[in-house]
Each structure stands twice: as C-alpha cells, then as structure tokens.
Amino acid sequence: MPAYWLFLIVLAIAAVGFVLGRMRALQSAKGDSRALHSLKGYYGWNVALKVLIPALLVLVVWQLAYPLYTNATVAGLIPEASVNDGSSADLVLAEVRRTANGLEAAVASGQIADTQARDTLADPVAMTDSLRSAGQIVTSELTTPILNAAQHYRAMGETGALIRTVVVLLVAFGGLFWGLSDSYKDFRARNTVEQTVKYLLIAAASIAILTTLGIVLSLIGNTIRFFNLYPASEFFGSLTWQPSFGGGSELGIWPLLWGTLYISFVALLVAVPIGLFAAVYLSEYASPKLRAFAKPALEVLAGIPTIVYGLFALLTIGPLLISVFGPDGAGWMTGTRSVMTAGIAMGIMLIPFVSSLSDDIINAVPQAMRDGSYGLGATKSETVKQVVLPAALPGIVGAVLLAASRAIGETMIVVLGAGAAARLSLNPLEAMTTVTTRIVSQLTGDADFASPEALVAFALGMTLFVLTLGLNVFALYIVRTYREQYD
Amino acid sequence: MYDAPHTTERDVTQTEIKIAAKNVQVYYGDTHAIKDVDVQIEDKTVTAFIGPSGCGKSTFLRTLNRMNDTIDICRVEGDIRIDGEDIYDKRVDPVQLRAKVGMVFQKPNPFPKSIYDNVAYGPRIHGLAKNKTDLDEIVERALKRGAIWNEVKDRLHAPGTGLSGGQQQRLCIARAVATEPEVLLMDEPCSALDPIATSQVEELIDELRKDYSVVIVTHSMQQAARVSQKTAFFHLGNLVEYGETGKIFTNPEDPRTESYITGRIG
Numbered sequence: 079m080p081a082y083w084l085f086l087i088v089l090a091i092a093a094v095g096f097v098l099g100r101m102r103a104l105q106s107a108k109g110d111s112r113a114l115h116s117l118k119g120y121y122g123w124n125v126a127l128k129v130l131i132p133a134l135l136v137l138v139v140w141q142l143a144y145p146l147y148t149n150a151t152v153a154g155l156i157p158e159a160s161v162n163d164g165s166s167a168d169l170v171l172a173e174v175r176r177t178a179n180g181l182e183a184a185v186a187s188g189q190i191a192d193t194q195a196r197d198t199l200a201d202p203v204a205m206t207d208s209l210r211s212a213g214q215i216v217t218s219e220l221t222t223p224i225l226n227a228a229q230h231y232r233a234m235g236e237t238g239a240l241i242r243t244v245v246v247l248l249v250a251f252g253g254l255f256w257g258l259s260d261s262y263k264d265f266r267a268r269n270t271v272e273q274t275v276k277y278l279l280i281a282a283a284s285i286a287i288l289t290t291l292g293i294v295l296s297l298i299g300n301t302i303r304f305f306n307l308y309p310a311s312e313f314f315g316s317l318t319w320q321p322s323f324g325g326g327s328e329l330g331i332w333p334l335l336w337g338t339l340y341i342s343f344v345a346l347l348v349a350v351p352i353g354l355f356a357a358v359y360l361s362e363y364a365s366p367k368l369r370a371f372a373k374p375a376l377e378v379l380a381g382i383p384t385i386v387y388g389l390f391a392l393l394t395i396g397p398l399l400i401s402v403f404g405p406d407g408a409g410w411m412t413g414t415r416s417v418m419t420a421g422i423a424m425g426i427m428l429i430p431f432v433s434s435l436s437d438d439i440i441n442a443v444p445q446a447m448r449d450g451s452y453g454l455g456a457t458k459s460e461t462v463k464q465v466v467l468p469a470a471l472p473g474i475v476g477a478v479l480l481a482a483s484r485a486i487g488e489t490m491i492v493v494l495g496a497g498a499a500a501r502l503s504l505n506p507l508e509a510m511t512t513v514t515t516r517i518v519s520q521l522t523g524d525a526d527f528a529s530p531e532a533l534v535a536f537a538l539g540m541t542l543f544v545l546t547l548g549l550n551v552f553a554l555y556i557v558r559t560y561r562e563q564y565d
Numbered sequence: 566m567y568d569a570p571h572t573t574e575r576d577v578t579q580t581e582i583k584i585a586a587k588n589v590q591v592y593y594g595d596t597h598a599i600k601d602v603d604v605q606i607e608d609k610t611v612t613a614f615i616g617p618s619g620c621g622k623s624t625f626l627r628t629l630n631r632m633n634d635t636i637d638i639c640r641v642e643g644d645i646r647i648d649g650e651d652i653y654d655k656r657v658d659p660v661q662l663r664a665k666v667g668m669v670f671q672k673p674n675p676f677p678k679s680i681y682d683n684v685a686y687g688p689r690i691h692g693l694a695k696n697k698t699d700l701d702e703i704v705e706r707a708l709k710r711g712a713i714w715n716e717v718k719d720r721l722h723a724p725g726t727g728l729s730g731g732q733q734q735r736l737c738i739a740r741a742v743a744t745e746p747e748v749l750l751m752d753e754p755c756s757a758l759d760p761i762a763t764s765q766v767e768e769l770i771d772e773l774r775k776d777y778s779v780v781i782v783t784h785s786m787q788q789a790a791r792v793s794q795k796t797a798f799f800h801l802g803n804l805v806e807y808g809e810t811g812k813i814f815t816n817p818e819d820p821r822t823e824s825y826i827t828g829r830i831g
C-alpha cells in the first residue's frame with residue numbers, strides 16, 4: 079500500500095475516533111454535556127490527536143530510515159569486482175535503484191511478467207533488452223550481480239511496505255483505544271489537548287531551529303573538505319582569485335571580499351542618507367495623512383524581488399553611468415557593469431529597509447523629550463537635530479548595521495550589475511565581483527563537485543555566514559540595549 | 566538690613582501684573598476644553614492651579630507659552646498678554662516666547678546628553694553665551710539656581726539620565742532657568758517624585774519666586790497651600806475661583822471650591 083493511502087487511512091481512523099470519543103464522553107455523562115469536565119469537542123480532539131500523532135510519527139520515521147537500511151543491505155550485495163574503474167559504489171548503487179524502479183514500472187504496465195522480473199537466473203542481456211523495449215531507462219548493459227541486487231532491492235521494498243502498513247495501522251488503532259478509554263466525563267480533555275497542542279508548537283519551533291543548524295553543519299562539512307584539498311593559508315592569504323578547472327587555481331578570498339565590501343559601502347552611502355532623511359521627514363514633519371500613505375508606499379519597495387533591481391542596474395543605471403563617465407563622457411568607465419552600478423541599485427533596495435527601521439526608532443523617542451526641547455524655545459529642526467536624532471542614534475546605528483549585513487549577502491543585484499572580474503582596485507567605475515556572485519558561478523556549470531574549485535563555494539559561503547551573523551548579532555544587541563533605555 | 570522683613574512683605578504686596586488673560590477659549594477639535602477664563606497672574610508670585618483631573622489646568626498652562634501650537638487640533642481664542650504684549654499676535658515668534666516663558670514638565674525629561682549639555686542647551690540655541698567661559702558661568706549659575714550644583718559639580722559630563730528622579734527634575738528646572746525666562750510654568754513638577762525630592766523642589770520654587778513669576782499646576786492641595794500665594798481653582802474648563810491662597814483654603818466663596826478642597830469632588 080503506498081504511503082499516501084496509509085496517510086489517508088490514518089486520517090479516516092482519526093476522524094472516526096473524533097466522533098466516537100465525543101459520543102462516549104457524552105454517554106458517560108448520560109447525555110448531559112454540562113456534566114462533562116470539558117466541552118465535548120475536546121474529547122473528540124483528544125482521541126483524534128492520539129491516533130494521528132504517534133501513527134504519523136512512525137510513518138515519517140519509517141519513510142526516512144527504511145531507504146537507508148535497504149541501501150546499506152543492497153550495497154553489501156554488490157561485489158567489489160562489479161565496481162569498475164572510474165566509477166564508484168554510489169554510482170553502481172544508483173544503477174541498481176534505477177533498474178529496480180524500471181522492473182517495478184515494467185511489471186506494473188504488464189510488459190514484463192512478475193515471475194520473470196523475480197527470476198534470479200534470468201539472462202541479464204535479455205533483461206536489458208526487455209527493459210529497454212518497455213521504455214525504461216537503462217544506462218548500461220546489466221550484469222547478473224546488478225540485476226540480482228536490483229531484484230533484492232525490489233523485494234525489500236515490497237516487504238518493507240507491508241511491514242510499514244501493519245505497524246502504522248497497529249499504532250493508529252492503539253492510539254484510538256487509548257483515546258477512547260480516556261473518554262470519560264471526568265477526564266480533563268481540555269487540558270490534555272492544550273498540552274498536546276503546546277508540544278506541537280514546540281516541535282514546529284524546534285524544526286525551524288534544527289534546520290538552520292543542519293544548514294550550518296552541511297556548510298561546515300563541505301568547508302572542511304575544501305580545506306583538506308586547499309590550504310587555508312592560501313585561501314585567506316592570497317590576493318588573487320583565479321580558478322581554473324584544469325587544476326592549479328589560485329583561490330584567494332580577498333579580491334571577492336573587497337568587491338563585496340566596496341559595493342556594500344557604496345550601497346550604504348546611497349541608502350543611509352536617503353533612508354534616514356525620509357524617516358526624519360515621515361516621523362517628524364509629515365502630516366498623519368501623508369504618513370499613512372507614504373510609509374506603506376516606501377515599504378512596498380522592500381517587496382520588489384532583488385532580480386528586478388538587478389535588471390534596473392543593468393538596463394538603466396549602467397547605461398546612465400556610461401553616458402556620464404564612459405568613452406563619450408569622462409572616459410573613466412568601459413563597461414556598464416561596475417561597483418557603482420551594483421552599489422547604487424543595492425542602495426535603492428536598502429532605502430526602505432533603513433527608513434522603516436529608523437522611523438520606528440525615531441518614533442520610540444518619547445514625546446516628553448521633544449516637549450522639553452520646544453519648552454526651551456527650540457525650533458523643530460533644532461529639536462530634531464539636537465535631541466531626537468542623538469537620542470535615536472544607537473538604534474539608527476543598529477539599523478545601518480542590519481542594512482550592511484543585507485548588502486553583504488545580496489546576490490542577484492551583483493550577479494547582474496557588478497561583473498565577474500575579481501580585482502583589488504579603488505576605482506568604483508571598474509567591474510568587480512563579490513563573494514556571492516562567485517559562489518553562484520563556482521557551483522553552476524558542470525564542475526566536478528569534489529574539486530576544490532567547486533568546494534571553495536562552501537568556504538566562501540561559510541565566510542559570508544560568519545560575517546553577516548556577527549554583524550546581525552552586534553546590530554541586534556545595539557538595538558535592544560537602546561530599546562531598553564526608554565521602557 | 567534692619568528692615569529686611571519689611572522689604573519681603575513689600576515684595577508680596579507691591580506686585581505688578583505679569584500675565585493678563587481675558588476671555589480665553591481653548592478647543593481640541595470639537596471639545597471645548599477651556600471656557601471664558603479671565604485671570605491676572607502677578608510677577609514674583611507663585612500661582613497654583615488646582616482642580617480635578619481633566620478640568621483643563623495643563624491646557625491653560627500650555628496656552629501661556631503657546632505649547633499648544635505643537636498640537637495640530639488645538640485652537641486658542643481670546644487675549645493673553647505678557648507685560649502688556651499680546652503673545653498670540655502674528656508678530657510674536659512662539660519659539661522666542663518659549664525662551665521667555667520656561668516650562669517644567671510632570672515627568673522629569675532630561676535629554677540623553679551630559680548634565681552640562683542639558684543646561685547649556687537653551688543658552689546655546691539662543692546664543693546667550695559669548696564664549697566657553699561665559700557658557701560655563703551660565704551653566705554654573707543655572708545649576709545653583711536649580712539647587713543641584715553641589716550634587717553634580719564633580720560630574721558635569723556624566724549623562725543627565727543617570728541622576729535620581731528628584732535630581733533630574735531639579736536639573737530640568739535648572740535647564741529652564743538657564744535661558745533666563747521671566748515666567749516659569751510647572752505642570753505637576755512633583756507628581757513623579759518621592760516626598761524628600763518633593764520638599765527639595767518646593768523649597769526651590771519658593772527661592773525662584775524672588776526672580777520669576779511661577780505658575781504651578783498641582784494635584785496636592787497641601788502643596789498648593791505650602792508654596793503658593795495665589796490659587797486658581799478650575800472645574801470642567803471654567804475658572805471657578807481665583808484669589809489669595811489663604812482665603813481659598815480657609816474661606817472659599819464658591820460651593821464647588823469648598824467641595825473640592827474638603828475632598829467631596831475630584
């Protein structure tokens with residue numbers, strides 16, 4: 079029985095359990111729902127949850143663990159000899175799985191008889207042909223060991239599915255009886271259900287956190303593999319970035335890091351003054367009506383996909399810069415892609431980010447502070463400059479740091495706007511490249527995933543992760559200490 | 566020197582009118598918050614505004630330095646003169662006016678700056694100091710007037726927010742007197758303070774009377790009786806009774822005043 083059928087059956091048992099649980103509880107109270115400890119729906123939910131949670135948990139664990147077990151068993155069946163040079167056990171195992179799936183599909187469509195598919199003495203050459211003619215993909219000629227392994231794999235899949243069905247249904251019925259035996263009028267169904275829901279919420283939160291942890295771990299694993307192939311002293315010490323897939327690459331991070339920081343700096347140069355001035359205007363000067371319109375309008379900018387900003391950089395900002403600084407103008411710029419092109423687009427992207435955070439922070443400055451200043455005969459702009467902004471400064475610094483960390487991690491705009499040349503130059507009109515763009519280009523294309531040229535992407539990603547994490551932690555710390563000041 | 570008691574007495578009796586308000590109306594949108602208020606506030610006197618919450622004491626106080634201008638929906642009508650000059654005249658700059666009519670708020674609100682910078686804020690804005698030594702002197706004088714100099718003279722560059730509540734309020738008073746105002750408005754300046762800090766501030770108010778006309782809003786009738794020479798009783802936006810503090814508390818004319826001071830309304 080396929081897993082989704084099983085899932086539907088468990089759901090059905092839970093639904094029946096819901097109805098029965100409610101009925102039983104009501105019966106124990108002689109039909110008077112006021113005599114129940116909890117509202118009658120809670121008795122139903124109690125049963126339903128006791129059916130669903132354990133059964134689905136078993137199902138999920140089985141789905142994750144059983145393939146690992148079959149793979150390990152089948153891998154043991156493949157003799158060393160059938161792993162050719164230039165191939166690996168993983169590739170052979172993949173072939174086994176493909177064959178097994180092919181057999182399954184061919185039997186299902188009736189093109190190969192089930193007995194024939196199970197025949198361990200079948201001629202592998204004939205089997206290859208019949209699989210091919212059944213429209214199943216077979217990459218190479220089958221050999222007897224591989225065919226046998228595939229047949230074993232298929233058989234294990236079938237018994238596994240049977241065991242799974244039995245176990246899951248047993249657990250579901252166990253839950254049903256457990257829940258029903260609880261359905262008595264004095265049972266505190268409401269408390270039990272609420273407790274269970276709380277645990278479900280905790281589980282959801284932990285999954286979110288564990289996934290993050292998993293991402294970091296997978297990054298760390300590959301980063302370590304990279305540093306086994308390529309010396310860390312070169313990676314952090316070399317000033318050249320010159321990957322060549324033939325080998326002998328130089329993979330120094332500095333040109334990339336320089337490009338990243340330079341572009342982020344230009345972006346902040348655009349975003350911080352504009353964002354901050356916009357925030358000051360919106361929070362201190364704008365009428366409530368204008369504010370109600372302008373603030374959301376500005377925040378809409380934050381919802382635009384970054385690839386759109388990238389296109390804007392490439393199609394509008396680049397040509398504009400060229401027309402001023404290019405060969406026809408000042409002659410300092412050769413191509414549309416440059417630090418400025420990407421930096422300005424990224425700055426525009428960050429404006430709503432800076433302005434919206436700063437606006438919140440400026441609004442958090444107590445009115446009493448402004449009144450104090452007005453009461454001394456200060457004008458509005460003196461008050462803003464000398465009281466409101468200094469009071470909001472730590473928070474604004476935090477907002478700028480958060481914006482910086484977004485700029486450092488930004489990818490699509492720099493892919494389109496910054497170029498691909500890794501260089502250490504001070505000229506903002508030259509093309510440069512960033513850490514994120516290089517991660518993209520090292521992993522796309524058909525590089526061998528085990529080479530340092532591909533693995534370097536993980537080391538780059540890890541560096542970026544550490545950098546932005548540090549910035550974020552620092553920024554949040556500043557923002558938080560600032561918020562506490564006025565509570 | 567021998568007739569010192571005599572001169573003090575003359576200070577109280579020989580007063581001139583500092584603020585004259587006639588027929589003042591204040592509206593918040595459609596709410597009529599102050600109705601037909603006429604009052605004459607004397608120079609070198611402490612005048613107390615008392616009355617139940619929401620009766621318009623703060624609102625009226627804020628008309629005297631045009632702080633209500635900062636509230637969009639607020640509208641003031643009538644005639645308010647300080648030293649005979651109409652403060653709602655078009656030629657009057659409300660910002661200049663506020664330097665002349667200082668204000669101290671209910672909750673101490675020092676700026677997140679050093680003690681020195683808090684006091685120097687007003688003088689700097691209004692260009693009252695010729696140079697650094699001049700400014701130093703102004704700050705020292707203001708802090709002495711605020712009766713807080715001895716407590717902070719060794720840490721002028723520590724943040725003003727680090728002081729205790731009572732010290733912060735005296736710092737705010739020092740900040741207000743640093744611009745050399747002629748009138749000092751105080752809106753419940755002691756309501757956030759403990760009894761010891763309160764009595765320190767009350768002593769200070771009595772001191773300030775020598776140089777300024779002080780108007781204080783208070784919830785505490787004992788406080789009004791202790792610090793003020795004149796008392797105005799507000800009720801539902803009306804000025805019900807205005808007169809010598811002693812008379813208001815011992816022999817009020819209006820039954821509403823009597824009910825309030827004996828604790829029957831409020």
Ligand SMILES: Nc1ncnc2c1ncn2[C@@H]1O[C@H](COP(=O)(O)OP(=O)(O)O)[C@@H](O)[C@H]1O
Pocket residue numbers: 593596598616617618619620621622623624625636
């Ligand atoms: N900013 C404002 N906007 C609208 N109404 C206000 C505002 N401030 C005060 N009021 C109203 O004006 C009336 C007087 O308030 P207020 O002067 O603060 O009283 P008091 O200081 O005597 O307690 C109250 O009814 C209050 O609701």
Ligand SMILES: [Mg+2]
Pocket residue numbers: 622623624752
């Ligand atoms: Mg008030």
